[in-house]
Amino acid sequence: MNSRAIIFGRRLWWPACAVAALIILRGCAYSLVNGDHVNSQQAAKIETGIQTVRQLRFKQSVPLTIKTPNEAEAMMEADLMRDYTDQQLEADAVAGSLTGLYPAGLDLKAASLKLLKSQVAGFYDPHGKEMVLVEGGADLGIWNSAAQFIIQRDVVGEMLLAHELTHALQDQNFGLETSLDKVKDDDDRGLALKSVAEGDATIAGFAYAAGRMDDSTADALADNLKQLPQALATEAPDTPEGLSAPLVFQYSDGVRFVAEAYRRGGWPAVDALYGRPPQSSHQILHPELYFDSTASGPRIELAGYDGVMSGWKKADDDTYGELLLRVILERNLGKQSNEVGLAARWVADRMIILQESRGVNVIWMLAFSDLQTASHFAVVYETLLDRLLGDSTPHRIDTRSNAVLVVIGQGADYFDTLAPAIWNASTIETGGVSARIEPSATSADQ
Known part of the structure; x- marks a missing residue:
């Protein structure tokens, strides 16, 4: 929790x-x-x-x-x-x-x-x-x-x-x-x-x-x-x-x-x-x-990090949701920022917190209502993290289709290996059906 x-x-x-x-x-x-x-x-x-x-x-x-x-x-x-x-x-x-x-x-x-x-x-x-x-x-x-x-x-x-x-x-x-x-x-x-x-x-x-x-x-x-x-x-x-x-x-x-x-x-x-x-x-x-709908909301199953992050222990895993995503954007961009509206396009997220003697590593995947929102959020959030963390803490972001992958901590140092492993093993479940997150033509490493 x-x-x-x-x-x-x-x-x-x-x-x-x-x-x-x-x-x-x-x-x-x-x-x-x-x-x-x-x-x-x-x-x-x-x-x-x-x-x-x-x-x-x-x-x-x-x-x-x-x-x-x-x-x-x-x-x-x-x-x-x-x-x-x-x-x-x-x-x-x-x-x-x-x-x-x-x-x-x-x-x-x-x-x-x-x-x-x-x-x-x-x-x-x-x-x-x-x-x-x-x-x-x-x-x-x-x-x-x-x-x-x-x-x-x-x-x-x-x-x-x-x-x-x-x-x-x-x-x-x-x-x-x-x-x-x-x-x-x-x-x-x-x-x-x-x-x-x-x-x-x-x-x-x-x-x-x-x-x-x-x-x-x-x-x-x-x-x-x-x-x-x-x-x-x-x-x-x-x-x-x-x-x-x-x-x-x-x-x-x-x-x-x-x-x-x-x-x-x-x-x-x-x-x-x-x-x-x-x-x-x-x-x-x-x-x-x-x-006005009986459909179940999407859920993300976040996986694939274990082999790359060997030696790190899972301290927690959870979901932030629209409310906490909005808090993050408001705290760091200001309540009047137009970018705060990105939180309303949230559809799912999952976070894994890993802990080891070297510190804490965050692996966070978010899904949005459409590809454009996901790409926009990736750019906004990368800028936010650059300002918040600077060079003191490694951080990387990638997108696939309407999903965004955020890694904060030492895992970002070997992101080129970690990100593909996570994308290939993770799924987004909608209506009881799980689907892999496929690359889109506009997906790119941020």
Whole structure:
């Protein structure tokens, strides 16, 4: 799993992040929790109410506990380390800096936990099957600076608990933890599924607090959540975009995607998302690709590097997706650059991170919607890497048809041998059919 999704761990933590509180009235009190005590009568009322709003039923009770920020952070760290070693996290951080996703020298583990501790007000723990609220959650920056919206009563704690109880309903009715395990080696698919879960929970929690659920409620919520990126940037200004963008995405774009499902068929249509989940951030960003098509998205099988890169150990493999590709282009070219639009022509990618005593090597293959876009991206990205890495780190790029091969690190020194081996062994699978990536008349070594 690559670094961008570390903010949630490989398994679904389903945090109720403070950024989602933009929909709540400024100055609300966290009346559901008083110190380390929960208003059990009020909690029971919310548990009953969210089942009515969400049209799902609990199969078993969900314990509610209060944790201090330090205790919550320890739980998050333990979850993270169930699936990673410190060495893996370090390799992912280096790979992120080499590709332009992160600043150089980032302590990925520390940065992820810092962001969570500063912004997460509660979460559903699928391991312990319990609800966790964090002491002082209402005092987090964005809770305090939340904007005036359509809720006119003291419901911050109520909405938070309704949001988290919706995650428990998802877990009990749709087996989300199992679904996430199935896509654990593809964080972009995991991000898409988490966006469904967060969009669903945010809409349901808000609907409970607002006292109604209809298309206009979902639309108003989606419109208001456009403020999230700016709000998080204000409250956590030092957070790398590679961490903040996926966090915000799950709420803002997740709500927009789930709202589209609700418009098309109410809660049953939302339920159906878990049986056939979106496969990429690309589908979340462009909902028509999911709702108006049943075709499976292309997948890249990246191979052929083993024999050439003998002695190097695979530290990780994953997919960046449109969202993270867009972050890379925005970070390095500027948000207003016309080249940022290349990310929207993404159709698939796969990255292999290799580690050895000499450092980290990145092998990254991307596919775009057409040959011209692939060729354009290759030129743009080579220029970006030249400026980012200079002569300090070898890097090479090649294209075949609509695919681009990027090698960063020592492998670029023997690219003329490595690239043909990768092209000849790799495939792009579309609709269950795998095909080799054939050269085109305009393919050339960049």
